[in-house]
Amino acid sequence: xxxxxxxxxxxxxxxxxxxxxxxxxxxxxxxKIFNDQDIYDAELRRIFARSWVYLGHMSEIEQPGxxxxxxxxxxxxxxxxxxxGQIQAFLDSCMHRGAQxxxxxxxxxxxxxxxxxxxxxxxxxxxxxxxxxxxxxxGLDPEDVELESAYLDTFKGLIxxxxxxxxxxxxxxxxxxKWYLELILDPTEKGMTVVTxxxxxxxxxxxxxxxxxxxxxxxxxxxxxxxAEETDDLDRGPWKKxxxxxxxxxNHLACTDNAAVSYQITNDRETYMGYPDDITEHFNSDLSxxxxxxxxxxxxxxxxxxxxTTVVHAVQSGGWGGxxxxxxxxxxxxxxxxxxxxxWLVPEEYEDNDAFMExxxxxxxxxxxxxxxxxxxxxxxxxxxxxxxxxxxxIRESKGNMQQGMDGMSDEVEIxxxxxxxxxxxTTNGGFxxxxxxxxxxxxxxxxxxxxxxGANSGEQ
Amino acid sequence: MRExxxxxxxxxxxxxxxxxxxxFLYAEAELLDTFQLxxxxxxxxxxxxxxVPIRTYTHPGTEQSEFSENGYYLRDNYDMIRERVGRxxxxxxxxxxPRSRIRHVIGxxxxxxxxxxxxxxxxxxxxxxSYGDTPENDTLSARRDTVLQRGEAGFKIADRTVxxxxxxxxxKNITLPLL
Numbered sequence: 331x332x333x334x335x336x337x338x339x340x341x342x343x344x345x346x347x348x349x350x351x352x353x354x355x356x357x358x359x360x361x362k363i364f365n366d367q368d369i370y371d372a373e374l375r376r377i378f379a380r381s382w383v384y385l386g387h388m389s390e391i392e393q394p395g396x397x398x399x400x401x402x403x404x405x406x407x408x409x410x411x412x413x414x415g416q417i418q419a420f421l422d423s424c425m426h427r428g429a430q431x432x433x434x435x436x437x438x439x440x441x442x443x444x445x446x447x448x449x450x451x452x453x454x455x456x457x458x459x460x461x462x463x464x465x466x467x468x469g470l471d472p473e474d475v476e477l478e479s480a481y482l483d484t485f486k487g488l489i490x491x492x493x494x495x496x497x498x499x500x501x502x503x504x505x506x507x508k509w510y511l512e513l514i515l516d517p518t519e520k521g522m523t524v525v526t527x528x529x530x531x532x533x534x535x536x537x538x539x540x541x542x543x544x545x546x547x548x549x550x551x552x553x554x555x556x557x558a559e560e561t562d563d564l565d566r567g568p569w570k571k572x573x574x575x576x577x578x579x580x581n582h583l584a585c586t587d588n589a590a591v592s593y594q595i596t597n598d599r600e601t602y603m604g605y606p607d608d609i610t611e612h613f614n615s616d617l618s619x620x621x622x623x624x625x626x627x628x629x630x631x632x633x634x635x636x637x638x639t640t641v642v643h644a645v646q647s648g649g650w651g652g653x654x655x656x657x658x659x660x661x662x663x664x665x666x667x668x669x670x671x672x673x674w675l676v677p678e679e680y681e682d683n684d685a686f687m688e689x690x691x692x693x694x695x696x697x698x699x700x701x702x703x704x705x706x707x708x709x710x711x712x713x714x715x716x717x718x719x720x721x722x723x724x725i726r727e728s729k730g731n732m733q734q735g736m737d738g739m740s741d742e743v744e745i746x747x748x749x750x751x752x753x754x755x756x757t758t759n760g761g762f763x764x765x766x767x768x769x770x771x772x773x774x775x776x777x778x779x780x781x782x783x784x785g786a787n788s789g790e791q
Numbered sequence: 792m793r794e795x796x797x798x799x800x801x802x803x804x805x806x807x808x809x810x811x812x813x814x815f816l817y818a819e820a821e822l823l824d825t826f827q828l829x830x831x832x833x834x835x836x837x838x839x840x841x842x843v844p845i846r847t848y849t850h851p852g853t854e855q856s857e858f859s860e861n862g863y864y865l866r867d868n869y870d871m872i873r874e875r876v877g878r879x880x881x882x883x884x885x886x887x888x889p890r891s892r893i894r895h896v897i898g899x900x901x902x903x904x905x906x907x908x909x910x911x912x913x914x915x916x917x918x919x920x921s922y923g924d925t926p927e928n929d930t931l932s933a934r935r936d937t938v939l940q941r942g943e944a945g946f947k948i949a950d951r952t953v954x955x956x957x958x959x960x961x962x963k964n965i966t967l968p969l970l
C-alpha cells in the first residue's frame with residue numbers, strides 16, 4: 331500500500347502507468363515515476379514478483395551446501411545447492427512465526443535452524459524437525475511444512491528466480507537477447523566464473539535510473555565522464571584502434587523485447603576485446619559464425635535485461651585496464667534508493683593468469699563505488715532521485731525526453747540489417763544518438779505494470 | 792573472522808618514535824581533509840599500493856576471512872593514484888564538485904612491526920563526510936594499516952590497506968581523501 335488511500339493510490343498509479351504507455355511512441359515519459367512511493371510499491375508487486383530476477387551464478391554455489399543470500403524485489407531469499415545437487419531458493423522466513431534464520435551473506439550448511447524456537451530445515455527446504463515435537467506437535471507431519479521457495483530457471487550459468495509462476499519461461503523471456511548473452515557471457519569453451527565477492531554499495535537513486543543508463547546510454551559519457559575520459563592512457567589496450575569520436579559504424583545499439591545493449595566495435599577482426607592472443611584457442615565453438623565474427627571485432631558491451639539485471643563485458647574502463655566482465659543487479663531498496671551489486675566474472679581459462687587478472691580487476695574496479703569512472707555517475711543519479719520526487723513534477727505531470735532515434739531526430743542513426751549484428755533491432759550510432767533502449771525498457775515496464783495484479787492481496791480493484 | 796589482531800607492541804618503540812609516527816599521520820590526515828592532494832602525493836613511495844578490500848559477512852564459525860583477498864573497491868598503484876589526484880582537480884569531476892567536507896579522527900595508533908627500513912602502523916579512524924547544501928553526512932569507520940618507510944627526510948607511505956566496517960559501502964563513492 332502506498333501513502334495515499336486505496337482508491338486514490340490506484341487511480342494515481344494507473345494514470346502514471348498509462349502516461350508512460352502512451353508516451354513511448356512520442357518519446358516522453360512522466361519524470362515522476364523515477365521516485366514515487368506508490369509507483370514503487372506497485373513495482374514490487376507487479377514487476378519484481380513476477381519478472382525473472384537475477385539471483386546468482388552457478389559458479390557461486392558449486393558445492394552442495396554452498397549458499398548466498400539474494401533478493402527478489404525486497405524479499406530475502408537464500409540461494410543454495412542442496413545435498414542432491416539441486417539449486418533451490420527459499421524465502422528467509424521460518425514457517426512457524428516468520429523469523430529469519432540466515433544472518434550471513436554466504437556460507438555452506440546442510441541445515442538452517444531458526445533461532446526463535448529451533449525449527450530446523452534441510453537445505454532442500456523441508457522441515458526436518460523442531461524441539462519437543464513429541465510433547466508439542468504430536469499431530470503435525472513435518473512433511474507438510476516447507477519453506478516458501480522461488481521458481482528458478484537458468485541460462486548459461488545465470489540463475490533467475492520469480493515469486494509467481496506465470497508468464498513466459500526464462501528462455502522465452504530472454505528471447506532474441508539470448509544471442510547477445512551467449513556472446514557476452516559465454517564466449518569461451520569453459521564458460522565464465524564469478525571471481526570473488528561482489529562490490530556492494532547503497533546509492534540514492536531509483537533502480538530504473540541506473541538500469542536505463544546501462545541499457546545503452548553512451549550519450550552521457552562525454553558530459554558525465556569528461557574528467558575520467560581525460561585520464562592518461564594507463565591501460566586502454568585495443569581501445570586505441572578506435573577513432574576519437576568512436577561513432578558511426580563503430581557504435582551500435584541492439585534492442586530486443588525486454589533488453590537493450592550498446593556495443594562498440596572496430597574494423598579489426600583480431601581485436602577480441604583485448605583478450606590475450608590465445609583466446610582463439612579457447613573460443614566457444616557453439617557460437618555461430620556471426621557471433622564469432624562480432625566478438626572478434628568487439629570492444630565493449632553494456633546492456634540491461636529488464637527489470638534490474640545488467641551485463642557488461644569490456645576491453646577497458648576509463649583507461650584503467652581490462653578486459654573485464656560483470657553482472658550487476660540494481661537491487662531496489664525504496665523509491666529513491668538502490669543497492670548496487672556488481673559481480674566480477676572472467677572466462678575460466680584465464681582465472682590463473684595473474685597478469686590478466688590484475689588488468690581485469692582494474693577494469694571492474696573502475697566501475698564501482700571506489701572507481702575513478704563511476705563515482706561521477708553516482709553523484710548525478712542522486713540528483714535525479716532528489717528532483718523526481720518533487721511536487722512540481724507530480725502536479726504538472728512533467729515529461730522527460732527520450733526522442734533520440736525517432737523520425738526527424740538524427741541523420742546519424744540507421745537501422746542495420748546484418749546477420750553479424752544478431753537478431754535484435756540494431757541501430758548504427760545507437761549508443762550515442764538513439765534512445766530506443768530507454769523506450770524498450772519502459773515498454774517492458776508498461777507491459778508489466780499494466781497487467782492485472784496477481785495474488786490474494788492485490789491492490790487492483 | 793575479523794581482520795587479524797596484532798599483539799600490543801608498545802614496549803618495542805620509544806615514546807619519541809610513537810610521537811613522530813602519530814604526528815606524521817595527523818599531518819597527513821590534514822592534507823587529505825583539505826584536499827592538498829599534490830602535497831599528499833609527495834608523501835607516497837613510487838611503489839606504493841593502496842587497497843580497500845571487499846568485506847562480506849560470512850557464515851558464523853567459518854575460518855574464511857571476511858575480507859576478500861582478490862576483490863577490492865580500490866587497489867591502486869602510484870600511477871593510478873596520481874591519475875585520481877589529477878582528475879579530482881577538474882571542475883567537471885562531478886563526484887567531488889561540490890567538494891565534500893571531510894574530517895579524519897585518528898586514534899588507537901599502534902606500531903606493530905619495526906624493521907630497519909620501516910614501521911608498520913595500525914590505526915582506527917572515523918572519517919566524517921558532509922556534502923552539498925544538505926544535512927546529509929556519512930561516517931566511515933575503518934581500521935587502517937600503513938607501512939611507513941623510514942628515511943632521512945622523514946617518513947614515506949609505502950603501503951596502505953583500509954578495512955571498512957561496512958560490508959555495503961554506504962557513502963556515495965570512495966574518494967581518495969576518505970582513506
